[in-house]
Amino acid sequence: MNNISNQPPKGTSDWLPEEFAIRLYIFKTWIKVCQSYGFDRYLTPLFENADIYRAKSGEDVGVKELMLLTDRAGREFALRPEMTPSVTRLVSRIFDKYPKPLRLFSVANFIRNEKPQRGRNREFWQLNCDIFGSSSLEADKEILQLAIDIMLAFKAPKDSFVLSLNHRKLVDDLLSLANIQPEARIPVIRLMDKWNKLKEEELETAFKDLNVSSNSYKMIETFMKSQHLSDIAKFLPKLKDSQGFKEIDEIISSMIDTEYSTWVRFNSQVIRGLDYYDGIIFEIFDKHPDNRRAMFGGGRYNGLAEIFGQKSFPAVGFAPGDETTKLFLESWGLLESIERPGKYYFPLLSNDLKIPFNLLLKKLRKDKNIEAGLEEQKINKALSYANAKKVDKVIIMGEEEYKNKEYKIKDMETGKEETFKV
Numbered sequence: 001m002n003n004i005s006n007q008p009p010k011g012t013s014d015w016l017p018e019e020f021a022i023r024l025y026i027f028k029t030w031i032k033v034c035q036s037y038g039f040d041r042y043l044t045p046l047f048e049n050a051d052i053y054r055a056k057s058g059e060d061v062g063v064k065e066l067m068l069l070t071d072r073a074g075r076e077f078a079l080r081p082e083m084t085p086s087v088t089r090l091v092s093r094i095f096d097k098y099p100k101p102l103r104l105f106s107v108a109n110f111i112r113n114e115k116p117q118r119g120r121n122r123e124f125w126q127l128n129c130d131i132f133g134s135s136s137l138e139a140d141k142e143i144l145q146l147a148i149d150i151m152l153a154f155k156a157p158k159d160s161f162v163l164s165l166n167h168r169k170l171v172d173d174l175l176s177l178a179n180i181q182p183e184a185r186i187p188v189i190r191l192m193d194k195w196n197k198l199k200e201e202e203l204e205t206a207f208k209d210l211n212v213s214s215n216s217y218k219m220i221e222t223f224m225k226s227q228h229l230s231d232i233a234k235f236l237p238k239l240k241d242s243q244g245f246k247e248i249d250e251i252i253s254s255m256i257d258t259e260y261s262t263w264v265r266f267n268s269q270v271i272r273g274l275d276y277y278d279g280i281i282f283e284i285f286d287k288h289p290d291n292r293r294a295m296f297g298g299g300r301y302n303g304l305a306e307i308f309g310q311k312s313f314p315a316v317g318f319a320p321g322d323e324t325t326k327l328f329l330e331s332w333g334l335l336e337s338i339e340r341p342g343k344y345y346f347p348l349l350s351n352d353l354k355i356p357f358n359l360l361l362k363k364l365r366k367d368k369n370i371e372a373g374l375e376e377q378k379i380n381k382a383l384s385y386a387n388a389k390k391v392d393k394v395i396i397m398g399e400e401e402y403k404n405k406e407y408k409i410k411d412m413e414t415g416k417e418e419t420f421k422v
Contacts, residue, residue: 009122010116010122011114011116011121011122011123012121012122012123013121013123021338021340022326022329022335022338023125023322023326025338026322026325026326026329027107027125027127027322029150029153029154030105030107030127030150030320031105031107032153033146033149033150033153034105034127034129034146036149037103037142037146037149038103039103039104039105039129040102040103040104040105041104041105041106041107042087042090042104042105042106043106043108044080044083044086044087044089044090044106044108045080045086046079046080046109047069047077047078047079047080048077048078048080048085048086048089049075049076049077049078050066050068050076050077050078051076052085052086052089052307052308053066053078053080053081053082053085054066055085055307064113064114065081065112065113065114066078066079066081066112066113067079067081067111067112067113067122079110079111080108080110080111081110081111081112082110082126082319083106083108083110083126083128083319084128084130084276084301084304084317084319085276085304085307087104087106087128087130088301088304088305088308088315089308091104091132091305091313091315092305092308092310092313095132095133095305095310095313100132100133100134101131101132101133101134101139102130102131102132102133103130103131104129104130104132105127105128105129105130106127106128107125107126107127107128108125108126108128109123109124109125109126110123110124110125110126111123112124118327119293119323119324119327120323121323124321124322124323125321125322126296126319126320126321126322127150127319127320128317128318128319129143129146129147129298129317129318129319130315130316130317131143131315131316131317132313132314132315133313133314133315134314134316135302135314137247137250137251139314139316140247140251140279140280140300140316141251141254141255141258143298143316143317143318144163144165144251144255144260144264144280144282145255145258145260146318147163147282147284147296147298147318147320148163148260148263148264150320151263151284154325154328154329154334155334155337156328156332156334157332158262159287160286160287160288160328160332161263161284161285161286161287161295161328162263162264162265162284162285162287163263163264163265163282163283163284163285164265164266164267164269164270164282164283164284164285164294165248165251165252165264165265165266165267165270165280165281165282166244166248166266166267166268166269166270166271166280166281166282167242167243167244167245167247167248167279167280167281168244168272168277168278168279168280168281168299168300169242169243169244169247169278169279170232170239170242170243170244170245170248171189171192171244171271172185172244173239173242173243173244173245174219174220174223174236174239175188175189175220177219177236177238177239178212178215178216178219178220179213179216180212180216184210184211184212186275187210188207188210188212188220189271191203191206191207191210192220192224192269192271193271193272195224195269195271196269204217207220219236222235222236223236223239223268224268224269225268226268227266227267227268228266229245229248229249229252229266232245232268233245244279247279247280248266248280251264251280252264252266267283270282270283270297272297272299276301276303276304277299277300277301278300278301278302278303279299279300279301279302279316280299280300280316281297281298281299281300282297282298282299282318283295283296283297284296284297284320286324286327286328286331288328288331288332290331291327291328291331293324293327295320295321295324295325295328296318296319296320296321296324296325297318297319298316298317298318298319299316299317299318300314300315300316301315301316301317302314302315341369342368342369342392342393343369343370343371343389343390343391343392343393344364344368344369344370344371344391344392344393344394344395344409345370345371345373345382345385345386345389345391345393345394345395346360346361346364346370346371346372346373346394346395346397347373347377347379347382347385347386347394347395347396348372348373348374348375348376348377349373349376349377349378349379349382349396349397349398349399350376350398350399351376352399353397353398353399353402356397356402356422357372357397360395360397360407360422364395370395371389371391379396379398382394383410383412386412387412391412392411392412392413393409393410393411393412394409394410394412395407395408395409395410396408396409396410396417397422402422405421405422406419406420406421406422407419407420407422408420
């Protein structure tokens with residue numbers, strides 16, 4: 001029998017203690033900010049009926065990237081590639097029983113059968129934040145502010161990121177203005193979502209293949225190259241009457257009043273490829289020159305509950321991932337500021353002291369993180385071990401200390417020792 005590889009599956013990774021400390025810092029920061037906004041935590045199963053992703057998650061996430069499995073009864077499931085369909089399913093069951101709005105968040109892992117690349121793994125972790133039951137623009141504003149506050153909680157420097165904002169209703173009104181037929185709209189939107197990934201001639205050919213006329217293409221091109229709402233108003237004036245245009249304008253004005261405007265910009269090229277968005281859409285963009293990329297995004301998706309045979313209800317949310325967050329922190333030198341709990345090592349310096357050793361260990365563990373020696377060690381060997389483990393402090397209680405009813409704590413960085421009574 002051939003030896004089985006000890007490497008993790010492609011697109012996944014093992015987290016050793018140093019790596020886990022970084023991820024835990026990310027998770028704790030997410031949780032702290034969400035709870036400060038009054039959000040409650042939930043969790044759904046790791047796998048769902050595959051059809052809930054096929055229905056609305058788009059051709060990539062909902063088709064190509066599904067990791068499928070079949071149970072003994074022949075039912076087909078998929079490991080969750082995203083949370084939005086799952087939490088919508090959950091909320092559709094309880095919506096009538098709970099006071100609205102529901103503010104919910106989760107931190108969970110996901111699986112996508114995609115090609116691993118920088119910032120994208122097959123297994124990844126995400127925070128998902130959603131508000132259900134409010135169609136008010138104030139809910140949209142709160143979600144946008146929450147996304148910004150999460151970034152600021154990581155001590156993001158000035159001008160290190162931007163929230164790029166668009167609106168699906170504005171996009172829909174553009175497509176109506178361009179005479180794009182209803183059956184062609186989803187393929188056109190998906191193509192618009194890839195605008196920066198394709199060359200100009202590739203875009204022209206792809207739109208032509210969708211039977212989009214040259215005049216319609218030029219109108220879409222004008223929209224996609226607009227950098228401000230004023231550009232839309234100037235070159236596509238009929239879109240000023242769009243609900244999407246008006247809501248973006250109101251949101252940006254509100255962000256000025258609440259001192260969030262530094263981070264918010266209209267961006268016509270934010271389209272979001274998922275099929276369920278029907279209101280605001282946005283992405284947080286990392287502006288570091290070595291890591292210029294969309295970190296995460298979200299938007300409003302009021303109609304998704306219909307796939308479960310339920311009456312639709314308003315919903316808006318977003319989902320940052322652990323990998324892109326880590327890249328942001330690395331790029332801007334923000335990992336050095338992570339506070340790690342002090343770690344102690346308490347070696348067993350004499351087998352004759354096992355009982356007092358364990359009694360003191362029990363007492364000190366009430367407010368300290370202590371690794372205990374499992375076998376008798378000489379002090380020099382214990383200190384060498386502590387250095388190798390990068391332990392902050394070593395607790396010393398040998399025969400002499402025990403005789404004097406005391407113990408010492410040695411700081412491994414400074415070498416300073418303090419003496420305490422048992």
